[in-house]
Amino acid sequence: MLIRKPNDIASSEITPESAYLDRRKFLGALGGMGLAAARVAAGTGTVGAAGAALVACDAEAAEPPEDKLTPYEDITTYNNFYEFGTDKSDPSENATHFVTKPWTVKVDGLVKRPADWHVEDFLKPYAAQEHVYRHRCVEAWSMVVPWLGFPIADVIRKVEPLPSAKFVEFTTLYDPKQMPGQRSGVLDWPYVEALRLDEAMHPLALFVVGLYGKVLPNQNGAPLRTVIPWKYGFKGCKSIVRMRFTDSQPVTTWNKAVPVEYGFYANVNPNVDHPRWTQSKERRIGEFRRRETLMFNGYADQVASLYAGMDLRTNF
């Protein structure tokens, strides 16, 4: 009996350098539009799928009906980045002059090597690779994004958290002069997000520096952001200036703003509705009909074990 598994995107797609560069040329030729001939790997990452990385440019890849790459224009003009305004078009309109150089990342807290880094030095040891992930917003829309990044785990191993560290917390820049949305009290600034240390160590959790093979645009969280694909999008922290290790669960911004609606874990879960709207379905940007939302955004095989025995309704 053939058990049909949901079409999945292999977690970390290690693109051979030649294929990556070829595709970059291809994308450049297309003007960075979302018609990349990247083929998303089918299957759940067991037999054979591991090698099914992105097909190089020359193949006119028949993209599977599910999980087509979202066009670059949508990814870069439909954004929730309240620091630049609360309309979806605000970040792309208001972040054009955002200054991302020089940029400092502070690593502190319960860690053996606390330091302030120039972001270039912070990023130097790590090779950014393309990872095509589903991105699911808590507002019940989603995209498929070819992020360029590397596992947060690589950084954690390098900075050596102390045995007492249980959580890692990320903070966004606070600069109301450059970020007009921070002059309003819609959220308590600066934006803070956090993960349990084992969540942050998971290979799927990324530090991201680019998108579609190009440098991350300002409205997407330049110069450095996190992406946690099995959680709602607000768990990703954009324009990161601080990474702090702590032993107590940090208070995160959306959870602080509306505790009954936004939890600490924020795992994508079709069985736990947002109090005001359903989470069982989502609108994939570019598609007409809504789709069924997948448990852990389709990454259940890889991450469900992190939550074994937990009540996912209480710990939402």
Added chain:
Amino acid sequence: MHEAPARWWGARLRDRIPSVRAPRWLAPAVFTASLVPFAYVVYALYSDIIGTTRFLGSNPITEAEHFTGEWTLRFLIFTLAITPLRQLTRWGWLIRYRRTFGLFTFFYAMVHWSTYLGVDMVFDLHDILHDLAKHPYIMVGMGAFLLLVPLAATSTKSSIRSLGGKRWNRLHQLVWATVTLGLIHFAWGVKKDIEDPLLFGAIFGGLAAWRGWTWVSERRARTVASVPAAVERERGQRVGAPQLGTGD
């Protein structure tokens, strides 16, 4: 019509406003202009869904819902602004536009509702019932819409005649319930930024305050007036046919 008191602050302004007749092109122009947002959203949504345009952005169905919802509220404002405008200008011919805008409010509410049911939920009864049952802001929106149905149904002159002016007016006070439920529906549907619902709320609040004030002044004027005058007025109200424009 509830009168603003004879010596209110705007009286001098009002006395300066000339008595103007409506130009003949006004009614067709208002009707056509009122259809423009509808024509735009239909074209834009169709083009975005079938083609590759982004008139309504990356998430056109949600944007179309916001667009039609906001225009419902705007037409509600236009409708409720007619009477204050009439009191200010004493232009009696404005009254017909109260019905025009009232019916367009209902029209845009229908379009908003249809976008949700047909385009967003693709008539999936299970999903719709789930939304209605578990998500109060949908129920509140439905309520606001349903309250407009009797108002639309009794918008004709013959309805006013058969109901009688007083009863018709009381029925149409339901519009304020629609305003309230509509604002709650709006505020409950936004993620966090309630700026827009608050702005609309402030405008409706102003219109309601005006109504409240003219109603109170009218009552005061009535109690002060002499008995014979009151009797005369009462007789006139009972005997005369309810006119368009009395007792709003």
